[in-house]
Amino acid sequence: MTDSRVKVICVDGPSGSGKGTLARNLAEKLGYWYLDSGALYRIVAVVAKQRDIALDDVEGLAKLAGNIRALFKGDKVFHEGKDLSPEIRLETTAEMASRIAAYPEVREALEGTQRAYAEEPGLIADGRDMGTQIFPDAPLKIFLTASAEERALRRMKQLNELAEKNGEVDGQTGDNQLKNKDLNHFKSSDSLRALVKDIQARDERDRNRETSPLRPAEDAVEIDCTSMSIDEVLDQVLLLWNKSGEVASEV
Numbered sequence: 001m002t003d004s005r006v007k008v009i010c011v012d013g014p015s016g017s018g019k020g021t022l023a024r025n026l027a028e029k030l031g032y033w034y035l036d037s038g039a040l041y042r043i044v045a046v047v048a049k050q051r052d053i054a055l056d057d058v059e060g061l062a063k064l065a066g067n068i069r070a071l072f073k074g075d076k077v078f079h080e081g082k083d084l085s086p087e088i089r090l091e092t093t094a095e096m097a098s099r100i101a102a103y104p105e106v107r108e109a110l111e112g113t114q115r116a117y118a119e120e121p122g123l124i125a126d127g128r129d130m131g132t133q134i135f136p137d138a139p140l141k142i143f144l145t146a147s148a149e150e151r152a153l154r155r156m157k158q159l160n161e162l163a164e165k166n167g168e169v170d171g172q173t174g175d176n177q178l179k180n181k182d183l184n185h186f187k188s189s190d191s192l193r194a195l196v197k198d199i200q201a202r203d204e205r206d207r208n209r210e211t212s213p214l215r216p217a218e219d220a221v222e223i224d225c226t227s228m229s230i231d232e233v234l235d236q237v238l239l240l241w242n243k244s245g246e247v248a249s250e251v
């Protein structure tokens with residue numbers, strides 16, 4: 001179970017709401033650890049594909065999930081020494097991750113791994129069920145939302161940045177051309193509409209699954225950040241953290 005002595009701030013919400021950016025900024029500001037729980041589901045998706053584990057092989061997927069030992073270094077993600085970035089950030093991976101995440105067996109297999117991130121001096125946990133399932137005793141739970149259109153725009157910006165970075169870092173050869181084709185797919189306005197639809201379909205699946213559906217914990221603070229800047233959201237959450245009386249002197 002959760003080690004309630006370690007301070008945890010949960011940041012849950014749907015895709016593209018900006019929770020990743022908020023969580024990373026909070027972790028940096030407070031000097032806390034950061035758990036990107038979505039990346040764990042994405043790693044399971046990428047490794048399952050590499051090992052030809054079928055999407056309906058629940059037992060195989062759960063076994064794989066139980067053995068995931070991810071290493072996060074900056075914005076890179078490694079598994080068994082292999083760099084899985086940028087595969088884990090592709091839309092095709094997100095789609096697979098969302099299907100895999102609906103299996104209770106997979107979710108259960110990842111619970112211990114996620115809780116193990118709660119170490120001193122504290123943790124910012126980013127996901128869908130951090131506040132409801134993984135860290136139910138956390139003293140501060142944020143549920144971040146934004147309109148589907150705004151979320152698709154933010155996601156498109158992220159994908160474009162990733163495509164540019166991928167080109168710069170790895171050159172435009174072989175596999176990377178394929179990856180960039182996938183990333184560049186979202187540049188036109190038609191594609192923006194397609195991205196809105198993709199995001200809505202994923203949210204729908206995340207909200208309606210039986211195990212740990214996407215929903216705010218009863219004691220979560222809901223923030224709609226459609227018309228807020230990253231800094232405004234960060235300031236609001238830091239204020240809440242101060243008011244919670246947990247670490248007034250740290251902020």
Ligand code: C5P
Pocket residue numbers: 015037038039041042094097098099101102126127128129130202206
């Ligand atoms: O947050 P991210 O977009 O990386 O998550 C990818 C997918 O993993 C989500 O669509 C969701 O289905 C799943 N997920 C989850 N529970 C979490 C984090 C992510 O079900 N705590």
